[in-house]
Amino acid sequence: MKSIRVAFILSLGIHVVFIGVSSFIARKAKMQPSFYTVTLLQGSSETYRGHRQRKDVTGRKVEKKIRHHVRRREPKTPKKVADSKSETIKEMTSSSKEKEKVKNSKVKSKEAASDYEKVQNAIAQIHQKEALKSVEESVAEIRKELLEEKERAEEENAEEKAAKLNQESEDATDERVSSPFQGYDSQEGELYRTQLWSLIHSQWSISEANLDKSKDLEVRIVMRLSKDGSIQDVKIVQSSGDSMFDNSALLAIKKVGQFPPFPLEIALESEEFEVSFVPQEN
Amino acid sequence: MFYSSKNFWAYKIFPIIVGMTVCFLLMYSTPGQGKVYLDTITNPELAPFPIAVADFTSPQKIDGQVAQNIQRTLINDLEISGFFRVIKPENFPANAQVKGSLLDASDFDAWNGSEVNALVAGSFWVSGDSLLGSVRLYDLVEKKFIKGVRYEGKKEEWRRIAHRLANEVVLQISGEKGVFDTQIAFVSNKTGNKEIYLIDFDGENVRQVTRNKSINILPRWTPDGKKILYTSFMKRNPDLYAIDLASGNNYRISYRNGVNASPTWLSDAEGEKMILMLKQGNRSHLFLTKVGDKRAIPLTSGLNNYASPSWSPDGKRIAFVSDRSGTPQIYTMNMQGNNIKRVSYQGSYNASPAWSPKGDCIAFCGRQNGFFDIFLATPDGDQVRQLTKGPYNNEDPTWSPDGRYLAFSSTKEGGAAIYVMNINGTHQRKLTTLRGNATNPAWSPRLE
Numbered sequence: 001m002k003s004i005r006v007a008f009i010l011s012l013g014i015h016v017v018f019i020g021v022s023s024f025i026a027r028k029a030k031m032q033p034s035f036y037t038v039t040l041l042q043g044s045s046e047t048y049r050g051h052r053q054r055k056d057v058t059g060r061k062v063e064k065k066i067r068h069h070v071r072r073r074e075p076k077t078p079k080k081v082a083d084s085k086s087e088t089i090k091e092m093t094s095s096s097k098e099k100e101k102v103k104n105s106k107v108k109s110k111e112a113a114s115d116y117e118k119v120q121n122a123i124a125q126i127h128q129k130e131a132l133k134s135v136e137e138s139v140a141e142i143r144k145e146l147l148e149e150k151e152r153a154e155e156e157n158a159e160e161k162a163a164k165l166n167q168e169s170e171d172a173t174d175e176r177v178s179s180p181f182q183g184y185d186s187q188e189g190e191l192y193r194t195q196l197w198s199l200i201h202s203q204w205s206i207s208e209a210n211l212d213k214s215k216d217l218e219v220r221i222v223m224r225l226s227k228d229g230s231i232q233d234v235k236i237v238q239s240s241g242d243s244m245f246d247n248s249a250l251l252a253i254k255k256v257g258q259f260p261p262f263p264l265e266i267a268l269e270s271e272e273f274e275v276s277f278v279p280q281e282n
Numbered sequence: 283m284f285y286s287s288k289n290f291w292a293y294k295i296f297p298i299i300v301g302m303t304v305c306f307l308l309m310y311s312t313p314g315q316g317k318v319y320l321d322t323i324t325n326p327e328l329a330p331f332p333i334a335v336a337d338f339t340s341p342q343k344i345d346g347q348v349a350q351n352i353q354r355t356l357i358n359d360l361e362i363s364g365f366f367r368v369i370k371p372e373n374f375p376a377n378a379q380v381k382g383s384l385l386d387a388s389d390f391d392a393w394n395g396s397e398v399n400a401l402v403a404g405s406f407w408v409s410g411d412s413l414l415g416s417v418r419l420y421d422l423v424e425k426k427f428i429k430g431v432r433y434e435g436k437k438e439e440w441r442r443i444a445h446r447l448a449n450e451v452v453l454q455i456s457g458e459k460g461v462f463d464t465q466i467a468f469v470s471n472k473t474g475n476k477e478i479y480l481i482d483f484d485g486e487n488v489r490q491v492t493r494n495k496s497i498n499i500l501p502r503w504t505p506d507g508k509k510i511l512y513t514s515f516m517k518r519n520p521d522l523y524a525i526d527l528a529s530g531n532n533y534r535i536s537y538r539n540g541v542n543a544s545p546t547w548l549s550d551a552e553g554e555k556m557i558l559m560l561k562q563g564n565r566s567h568l569f570l571t572k573v574g575d576k577r578a579i580p581l582t583s584g585l586n587n588y589a590s591p592s593w594s595p596d597g598k599r600i601a602f603v604s605d606r607s608g609t610p611q612i613y614t615m616n617m618q619g620n621n622i623k624r625v626s627y628q629g630s631y632n633a634s635p636a637w638s639p640k641g642d643c644i645a646f647c648g649r650q651n652g653f654f655d656i657f658l659a660t661p662d663g664d665q666v667r668q669l670t671k672g673p674y675n676n677e678d679p680t681w682s683p684d685g686r687y688l689a690f691s692s693t694k695e696g697g698a699a700i701y702v703m704n705i706n707g708t709h710q711r712k713l714t715t716l717r718g719n720a721t722n723p724a725w726s727p728r729l730e
Contacts, residue, residue, distance in 0.1 A: 181318040189318075197320050205327035209364030209704040210686075222317065243457030244365065248326065251399065254423050275320040 015156060180266045181273075188263035195260055196273060204252035204277065210244045211279055219246045220276040221253065227269055229259035237274070249277040331455060333360060334369040334393075334422075336380035336403040338415075348413060348440050349406040355444035356402070358484055359462045360451065362702075364709035369398055383418040383430070390425040398422050402451060406433075406440075413437045417447055419454050429454050441487060461682045463729055466689050466713065467491070467501040467510050468700050469722040478512050478525075479720075481700070483682075485713045491525060501724045505549045510724075511535070511556075513543040522558060538578070541566065546593045546600070557581065557591040557600060568602060568619075581619035592637045592644070594661070601625065601635035601644050601661075612646050614661060625663040634678050637661075638685050645669075645679035645688055656690055658705065669707035676701075680725045689713065689723040 181189035220238040223231055234253055239246050253275075262268060335357050338349040360366040374380070378392035383404045393401070404417030415433040420426070431450055433443045445463035452460030465480045472479075478491040478501050492498045496516040503510055509524045516523075522536035522545060536542040541561035548555045554573035559566050566587045569578035582588040586606040593600055599614045606613075612626040612635045626632040631649040638645065644661055647654045650668075654675040659666045670676040674693040681688060685705070692701045695712070698719040703710040714720040 193318065193320055197323065200320075201323050204323060205329040207330035207365045208328040209330070209706065209709050211326075211328065211706070247456055248331075249323075251423065252323075252326075255399075257423070272317045273320055274317050275323060277323045277326075279326065280324055 011155075015152070180268065181271060188265045192260070192263055192266075193273075197275070199256045199259060200252050200275060203255040204249065206245065206248040206279075210242075210248075215242070216278075217242055217245050218276055218278045219249045220274060221249055222272055222274045223253055224270055224272050225259055225262075227262040227271075229261040231257070231259070232270060238276075240277075245277075245279075252277075330367040331365055331400075332367045332369060332398045333451070333455070334374060334398045334401040335360070335371075336374075336401065337371050338403075338417075339381065339405040341405070341407050348408060348437070349404075349415075352406055352415070352440055352444040352447070353404075355441060355484065355486075356448050356451075359445060359448035359460070362484060362709075362711060363448075363452065363460065363462075364704050365452070365456070383416050385418070385420055385427070387425070390420075390422065393422045396422070400428070400451075400455060402447075404447075408437055411437055413440055413443065415443065417450075419451060441482070445483070458684060459728075461684050461687070461728065464683060465726045465729065466680070466700060466702075467503065467724045467726065468691070468714065468720050469499050469501065470714070470716050470720045471718040472716045478510060479716070480527075481713055483702075485711075485715075488714070488716065491527070500544050500722055502545050502547065503724055503726050504547050504554075505727055507727045507729045511545050511547070513541070536560075536571070536578075538562065544590050546591045548593050548597050550597050557593065559589045559591065568600070570617075581615070581617075590634055592635045594637045595639055595641045599661070601637050601646075603633050603635065612644065612659070612663075614644075623662065625659050625661065626657075626666070627663065628666065632657075636679050636681055636688075638681050639683055640685045645681065647677045647679060647690070656688065669703065669705070670710075678722055680723050682725050683728045687725075689725050691721045691723055 181193060217240040218238070219236060219240040222235055222237050224233040226232055231253070234250060236246055236250065262271070335353060338353040340349040357368050357370065360368050371380075375392050375396050378396075379389060380401070380403050385401070385403065399422055401420040401422055402417060403420070404415060406413060406415035408414075413433070413435050416430065417433070418430040419428045421428050429450070431447065433447070435443050442463060448462040449460040452458070452462075462483050464483050466483070467478055467480055469476050470479050471477075473490075473495075475495045476497045476499055477493065478498050479488055480491055481488045491501075491510060492512070492514070494514065494516045496514060498512050498514045498516075501510050501512045504524070508528065509526050511522060511524050513520050514523050517534075517537075519537060519539060520541045520543060521534050522542040524533045524535050525531070526533075536545075536558060538560055539562065541559065543559050543561070545556045545558040548557075552572070556571050556573070557568055558571065558578075560569050560578065561567075565585070566589050567583060568581045568588045568591050570581055571578045581600075582602075582604075584606075586604055588602055588604045588606075590603045591600050592602070594614075597617075599616055601612060601614045603610050604613050605611075606622075607624070609630045610633055611624060612632050613622050613624050615622045625635070625644060626646065626648060629648045629650055631654075632646055633648075635644050635646045642660070643658045645656060645658050648657050649655075651673075653673060654677045655671060656669045656676050656679045657666055658669060669688070670690070670692070672692075672694060675698075676690050676692045676694075679688045679690045682702075687702050688705055689700055689702045691698045693699075694701070698721050699715070700713040700720045700723045701710055702713050
């Protein structure tokens, strides 16, 4: 359980950093006037390349950006493009194909033009093909990006929930990270904790007459141990409401008396351990 | 701008801020202060608390008997409480020397490895008419002195001193004072007439309270523990009386035509109040009266019967029995007689509700397979638990003031007798051994 929590926190941290960094890159990208790159062709390829650049960066709400570009190009492009305002990605693809058709027809109508123009047209066709390719590529990439985006959003949601849960459990999570006893890679810490647990458990007894199993009894005790394993301080941080139950738990710790010294790997003078006692696992 | 400022804030800055905040909350909210969490510890060994009681000594040989009596009573109290295992001197470790109530640091070492948690040692002596004593409680786990108590009283009060000593031991070990000096009132027909009696928690010291040779039933304590209210036929009509235990004086406090019975008493800021059942004609209803006020305010009305009121400890609600659903069942209502909620659903006959001193449950008796048994229910009726089970009747539960025990009357051994059990149904023990039937137990409040 603990290692899962730690993993959660770490992955959340990584995501947060990722979001932060990526948004800075996004800002830089904005400065590039990529949409205004002038080309020989009327095709939209450059514009979409521009998209691709921007989209890499933010990964967020790609659709909206695309929408912006479509609008901007309205006066230049045939109406069909303008019509495709109700943008899903699929529509985007189809609209760009339509644009290509329009361009092709234009090319055909200018058959009587000069050789230079023919060459130009040929070049243009090649470019258009390339452009089409690149549009398709970019669309595919946008799709991929959107999928990733979705996954990430889901992950983030889950993590936020987990974080909330953790915080609700008495802001305990934050503290967990900071002790070497709690580290997910600390085998010595884990071993030591298990030792404490079994020592206390072996000393815990309570009279049956006093144990009302139907009640949800839980007492939480914090004890501070020196590095030599001696008890510095024991206190109840949350009473069960039943003084006999509370005392039985306190007594269990006192009866252990001397705990084992801290593992050598853990260089702490003292550490606080919290343990809760409940009569029965549910 | 390629992005409206709205989008910019919504999609760029906001997540960053949220992310950073979460990050900071997670990582830096309590810098330095680490706390390590162990897994939850469950399933304790079920064993009573081992406590050693040394022989109580006496400077004069002549008083030895008193010291022994006190020691015996203390040991008995601790054992019947269900919470302790008493280690007597003959079972002490060989080198454990306990003389008087003083223990040296070296004396603790003899207990190493003995698994005994605590030790009581003391001495008592008589001076003229008075009894003096000094008792000390030691913690053998931490090897330290916990508490010393001095006692001074009349010679004949030794029993009470022993009970108080037991109370003190329980207080020191559990954090909550014991109820060993409390008493239970009950009705016995030992003399041929139903009279009210008192008995100590340990089943000793039975004494008769009423001697009017009529019928006296349904005793109830006032919260100060100085008077017992009961219903008596001494003037033909079943009237409600109060008897002052110190003086023995009787007071007739409610004598309306019909039955005046089963009062539940509350002392609060408004003064002394009582809810009792009045049965006039064929129907019984609940009424609220205040001390010094002759009026009786009806809390219930209608064609059904209402009986056996029991006040919740906070004084806000009353548990009672009513046949408003056709069969007698347990209900609760507020002080205006409104907001009635049903508590018991199983069985066709549930009666004698008693609200626990902590307010968390209501004890009652219910009929199952032709016999009455004791049940515990949460005040909302969501959880019901059966405490007794037998082919005999267990009736009239009453709570100890610490809420750890219930007394009830049972026909386990033929005639009805008063029994006490822990509230999880364990450690049942017979309290009364009088001839005839003992019924209607009523546990006293703490007696100071």
